[in-house]
Amino acid sequence: MDATPMRNVAGASDKKAPKMVIAGATKYYQTRTGSVHALDNVSLDVRDGEFLCILGPSGCGKSTLLWSMGGLHGLTDGEIRLGAEKIIKPHPEIAMIFQDANLLPWRNLAANIALPFELKRKPVDQQRIDMLLKRVNLWGFESKFPRELSGGMQQRASIVRSLSVNPSLLLMDEPFGALDAFTRDEMNLLIQEIWMETGKTIVFITHSISEAIFLADRVVVMSARPGRIASVFDIDIPRPRPVDIQTRPDFIERVLHIKASIDHGRSPSDGLAIT
Amino acid sequence: MDKALGDKIPEFNRKKAGGGGDGVGLSGTSLGLGDHRTKLETLAIILVAVVIIGGAELLLKWFNVPQYVLPTPSLIIMALFTEWGFIWPHLLVTLKELLLGFAIGASIGFVLAAVITQFPFVEKIVTPYILLLVTTPMLALVPLLILKLGFGSEPRIIAVALASGPMVMINSATGFRRVDLAKIALARSFGASTFQIFTKIRIPMAMPMIIVGLMVGSIFGLLTTVGAEMVGGAEGLGNRLTYYSALIRMPQFFAIILILAIIGISIYVLFYWIGKKWASWET
Numbered sequence: 060m061d062a063t064p065m066r067n068v069a070g071a072s073d074k075k076a077p078k079m080v081i082a083g084a085t086k087y088y089q090t091r092t093g094s095v096h097a098l099d100n101v102s103l104d105v106r107d108g109e110f111l112c113i114l115g116p117s118g119c120g121k122s123t124l125l126w127s128m129g130g131l132h133g134l135t136d137g138e139i140r141l142g143a144e145k146i147i148k149p150h151p152e153i154a155m156i157f158q159d160a161n162l163l164p165w166r167n168l169a170a171n172i173a174l175p176f177e178l179k180r181k182p183v184d185q186q187r188i189d190m191l192l193k194r195v196n197l198w199g200f201e202s203k204f205p206r207e208l209s210g211g212m213q214q215r216a217s218i219v220r221s222l223s224v225n226p227s228l229l230l231m232d233e234p235f236g237a238l239d240a241f242t243r244d245e246m247n248l249l250i251q252e253i254w255m256e257t258g259k260t261i262v263f264i265t266h267s268i269s270e271a272i273f274l275a276d277r278v279v280v281m282s283a284r285p286g287r288i289a290s291v292f293d294i295d296i297p298r299p300r301p302v303d304i305q306t307r308p309d310f311i312e313r314v315l316h317i318k319a320s321i322d323h324g325r326s327p328s329d330g331l332a333i334t
Numbered sequence: 335m336d337k338a339l340g341d342k343i344p345e346f347n348r349k350k351a352g353g354g355g356d357g358v359g360l361s362g363t364s365l366g367l368g369d370h371r372t373k374l375e376t377l378a379i380i381l382v383a384v385v386i387i388g389g390a391e392l393l394l395k396w397f398n399v400p401q402y403v404l405p406t407p408s409l410i411i412m413a414l415f416t417e418w419g420f421i422w423p424h425l426l427v428t429l430k431e432l433l434l435g436f437a438i439g440a441s442i443g444f445v446l447a448a449v450i451t452q453f454p455f456v457e458k459i460v461t462p463y464i465l466l467l468v469t470t471p472m473l474a475l476v477p478l479l480i481l482k483l484g485f486g487s488e489p490r491i492i493a494v495a496l497a498s499g500p501m502v503m504i505n506s507a508t509g510f511r512r513v514d515l516a517k518i519a520l521a522r523s524f525g526a527s528t529f530q531i532f533t534k535i536r537i538p539m540a541m542p543m544i545i546v547g548l549m550v551g552s553i554f555g556l557l558t559t560v561g562a563e564m565v566g567g568a569e570g571l572g573n574r575l576t577y578y579s580a581l582i583r584m585p586q587f588f589a590i591i592l593i594l595a596i597i598g599i600s601i602y603v604l605f606y607w608i609g610k611k612w613a614s615w616e617t
C-alpha cells in the first residue's frame with residue numbers, strides 16, 4: 060500500500076508493448092524574448108490501458124508534453140511513438156480533452172458532438188453518441204447551446220465528443236480544473252467509471268495531488284524549468300475507488316508522501332495544491 | 335448526479351411570460367427588433383407613430399405651411415400612389431445598382447479580409463490603403479467614373495462596390511483576427527485540414543463581425559447609389575430627387591425620401607434577422 064517512487068524507470072517490466080513511447084522529448088519555444096526550454100529529455104512509456112496522471116506545478120511543461128503526444132506540435136528533439144507509428148500530426152486513435160470544455164458556442168450540443176465526424180468526413184455514429192449521452196446523463200440536452208449548460212455538463216459533452224469517434228488513447232489537459240469541488244468529484248468518478256468500462260488508455264494532467272492519486276494507476280511528477288520527470292509513483296489502490304477514499308488516513312499519507320518528494324526537489328515558493 | 339443535471343440551466347432562454355398574452359404571436363407580427371415585445375409595447379409604438387404623423391399633419395395644416403416647404407404626410411402618401419407608375423422603374427434601377435455593387439464589393443471585401451488576416455505581414459502593408467478607401471467618400475470618384483464609363487449604371491455600380499467593399503473588409507478582418515487557439519487546436523486534434531479550420535472555426539467565429547460589416551457596407555452602398563444617381567445620369571431614385579426638387583414637386587420629392595427610408599430600414603431589419611440567426615450565440 061505504500062507509494063513507491065521509482066526514479067525515471069517509467070514503464071519498466073511490462074510484458075505488453077507500451078501504448079505510447081516518449082523517448083528523449085525535448086522542446087524549446089522560440090519567442091521574441093528568446094527561447095524557452097519547456098521540456099528536457101522526457102522519456103516515458105504509457106502502458107496499454109493504464110490511467111496515467113501527470114502532476115506538476117504551473118508552467119512545468121505538462122501541456123507542452125501533452126500537445127506533443129497529441130501531434131499538435133513538434134518536438135525540438137526526441138520522438139513520440141504510438142505503437143510503431145511516429146507521432147508527427149494528430150492521429151485518429153488519439154483524442155484530446157481540453158481545460159475548459161472547449162465547445163463551439165455557435166453549435167448546439169448535437170452539432171458539437173457531430174464535429175469530429177464532420178471533420179473526418181464520416182457518417183455520424185448516432186447510435187454510439189446516444190449511448191454515450193445516456194451514459195453521462197446528457198440524453199435529451201442535444202438541442203441546448205453550450206451557454207445554457209453548466210460547466211460540468213459542458214465538460215461531459217466534451218467527453219462524449221471525444222469518445223464518439225472511439226479513440227484508444229485519451230489525452231486530458233486539466234479537464235476539471237475549472238470546476239467546483241463537488242462537480243469535480245462527480246466528474247472524477249465518471250471518468251474512472253468510463254475508463255473501467257471502456258479499457259481506454261488515459262493520460263490525465265492535473266495540478267491536484269489528490270485528484271492524481273484518486274484517478275491514477277501511476278502518477279508522474281514533473282519538475283519545472285526545464286520540464287523533466289522528477290519521479291513516478293505506483294498507485295495500487297483497488298478499484299472502483301469511492302470519492303470518500305480521499306479522507307482516509309492511508310490516502311492522505313500518499314498525498315503527503317508525494318508532496319514531500321516534490322518539496323524536496325525544489326524551492327518552497329511555487330506551491331502545489333494538496334487538495 | 336441526476337439531480338445536479340437540470341438545476342444549473344440558466345433561465346434566460348425561456349419566453350418571458352409578459353403581462354397578458356403568450357408573446358408568441360407578437361414577435362411574429364411586429365418587426366421583431368427586440369425579442370419579447372408585449373402587447374402594451376406594440377400599442378405604445380403604434381400610438382407614438384400615430385401621434386407624430388397625425389401631429390405633423392395637423393400642425394402643417396394649422397400653420398398653413400406651404401406645400402413647397404413641407405408637404406403634409408397625407409399629400410406625400412397620395413403622391414406616392416399617384417406617381418407610383420413613374421417611380422417604380424427608377425426604384426428597380428436603384429435596387430439593381432445597389433445589389434450588384436454591394437455583391438461585388440462585399441465578396442471582394444470578404445475574400446480580402448479572409449486572405450489578408452492569414453498573413454500579418456501583408457495585413458500591415460495593405461491596411462492603410464483600406465483605411466483610405468473607407469474614409470474617402472467614393473462619391474467623389476463618380477464624376478471621374480462617368481467621364482470614363484458614360485452615364486449608364488456601371489460607374490454607379492463601381493462606386494457602390496468601392497464604398498461597401500472596404501466596410502465589409504475591415505469589419506470581417508476584425509472578426510477573422512479573433513483567433514481562439516484552443517478551438518483551432520481542438521479541430522486539428524480531430525484531423526481538420528486548414529480549409530476545414532477556416533470553414534468550421536474561423537468563419538463562424540468571425541460571423542458576428544462579418545454581419546456587422548455587411549450591414550454597414552450595404553447602408554454605405556445605399557447612400558452611394560443615391561448620391562451617384564444625383565450626380566449624373568437620368569435614372570434611379572437619386573435622379574428623381576434632383577428632378578422633383580428642380581420642379582418643386584415636394585410631395586413627390588418626399589415620397590422618394592420615404593421609399594429610401596423604407597429601403598434603409600429593410601436593410602437594417604434584414605441584417606438584424608441574419609444576425610439573430612447566425613450570430614446570436616455571442617451575447
Ligand SMILES: Nc1ncnc2c1ncn2[C@@H]1O[C@H](COP(=O)(O)OP(=O)(O)OP(=O)(O)O)[C@@H](O)[C@H]1O
Pocket residue numbers: 088089090095096097115116117118119120121122123124
Ligand atoms: N506557445 C508558446 N510559446 C512560448 N512559450 C510557451 C508556449 N507555450 C508554453 N510556453 C512556455 O513553456 C513552459 C511550459 O508551458 P506549459 O503550458 O506546457 O506548462 P503547463 O505545465 O501546462 O502549465 P499549466 O499548469 O499552467 O497549464 C512555460 O514556461 C510557458 O511559458
Ligand SMILES: [Mg+2]
Pocket residue numbers: 121122123232
Ligand atoms: Mg497547461
